[in-house]
Amino acid sequence: MPGSLIPLAAYQLVAALLFTIGLVGVLVRRSALIIFMSIELMLNAVNLSFVAFSKQNGQMDGQIFVFFVMSVAAAEVAVGLAILVAIFRNRETANVDDVHLLKG
Amino acid sequence: MTEAVLFTLFSVAAVLFAFNVVFRKNAVHCALHLVGVLLSLSGMFVLLNAQFIAAIQILVYAGAIMVLFLFVVMLLNVKGEVPLLTPGAAKGFGFFFALLGFVELLWIVLSSNGGGEGAPRPAAVLPAGFGSPAEIGRILYSTWLFPFEVTSILLLIAVIGAVVLAKRKFL
Numbered sequence: 114m115p116g117s118l119i120p121l122a123a124y125q126l127v128a129a130l131l132f133t134i135g136l137v138g139v140l141v142r143r144s145a146l147i148i149f150m151s152i153e154l155m156l157n158a159v160n161l162s163f164v165a166f167s168k169q170n171g172q173m174d175g176q177i178f179v180f181f182v183m184s185v186a187a188a189e190v191a192v193g194l195a196i197l198v199a200i201f202r203n204r205e206t207a208n209v210d211d212v213h214l215l216k217g
Numbered sequence: 218m219t220e221a222v223l224f225t226l227f228s229v230a231a232v233l234f235a236f237n238v239v240f241r242k243n244a245v246h247c248a249l250h251l252v253g254v255l256l257s258l259s260g261m262f263v264l265l266n267a268q269f270i271a272a273i274q275i276l277v278y279a280g281a282i283m284v285l286f287l288f289v290v291m292l293l294n295v296k297g298e299v300p301l302l303t304p305g306a307a308k309g310f311g312f313f314f315a316l317l318g319f320v321e322l323l324w325i326v327l328s329s330n331g332g333g334e335g336a337p338r339p340a341a342v343l344p345a346g347f348g349s350p351a352e353i354g355r356i357l358y359s360t361w362l363f364p365f366e367v368t369s370i371l372l373l374i375a376v377i378g379a380v381v382l383a384k385r386k387f388l
Contacts, residue, residue: 118220121340122326124265127228129322131235131254133315138239140311146244146290150251153282154235157258160270168265171341175351176270176355180353183277184368188375190282193343195291195382201293210303 133159146198147208149190156186201204224264231257242301244290248283249265266348 131154138151160179169177201207234253241247255278262271301307346352357365 118218119224119264121226123224125326125329126259126323126329126346127231127261127318128327129281130232132320132322134235134239135320137312138386141240141308143301143303144366146286146293147239150238150247150286153251153278154238154254157255157278160263160274162260164265164267164270165264167267168343168347171343171347171355173347174360176267176348176353176354179267180273180357181268181364181368183273184372187277187282188371190285191375191379192382194285195379198289198292207293211333213387 119167121165125162128158128162128165131155131161143208143210145209145212146199148209149193149197153186153190156182220264223260227257227260231261240301245287248286248290252279252283253288255283266343268348269350271347288306307359 132179135151135154135158136176137153140150142148142151160182163179163182197207200212204212206212231254234250234257238254239248240324241250255274259271259274259279263267303311336371
């Protein structure tokens with residue numbers, strides 16, 4: 114198996130960029146749906162990092178971790194979207210700035 | 218050479234799609250651009266000898282999870298947010314802290330040398346069958362058997378939670 118042309122740092126750089134874009138989305142957008150999508154973006158950036166390290170070290174444990182991250186993401190999306198639907202049904206909004214029931 | 222071209226293509230596509238996810242107005246467009254990010258990342262996984270992960274990335278993420286997203290986007294039929302971004306100082310703080318986080322990540326990446334001291338470590342020689350479904354299954358059902366079983370319970374709880382939350386006369 115020939116070694117990779119692309120250095121590990123290049124993959125890490127792309128992962129860092131994607132993570133940052135997702136972070137901007139979480140911090141700056143108002144729609145809860147887009148915030149969820151940004152969280153998915155961040156999880157995927159971390160997955161890319163895991164797989165890149167997995168290849169660098171020649172161990173497959175990183176890929177197994179990606180598998181677990183994916184199943185946790187699936188569970189999170191299912192519950193999160195259910196919460197979103199429940200909030201929308203009661204308050205007619207998906208805007209995080211309008212949901213401040215717990216704010217004193 | 219091919220690898221470098223494909224890597225550039227996938228990484229540029231992923232970053233551009235990601236920008237569109239965050240800064241598009243229409244939630245359906247955001248979801249479709251997120252599918253683009255996921256497909257680009259799946260291509261990168263193939264470049265990284267993770268064929269099985271690339272396949273389940275498309276099946277689980279681009280298939281199941283994104284369909285769920287699109288379904289909820291259309292179900293809620295959210296009107297276009299008039300100010301797209303959160304107003305006032307919070308927006309500035311958001312961009313500032315994201316930039317700060319990116320600088321930190323950059324610093325870590327550029328100073329880490331691939332995890333070792335001194336000179337960068339050469340990439341390990343990959344064993345035969347690296348990333349194949351057979352190898353993944355062998356490790357998953359031996360070393361990682363207990364976490365795997367716990368994951369099944371997690372998914373069961375998520376299903377029950379989603380059903381309970383989506384029921385009427387709750388909240």
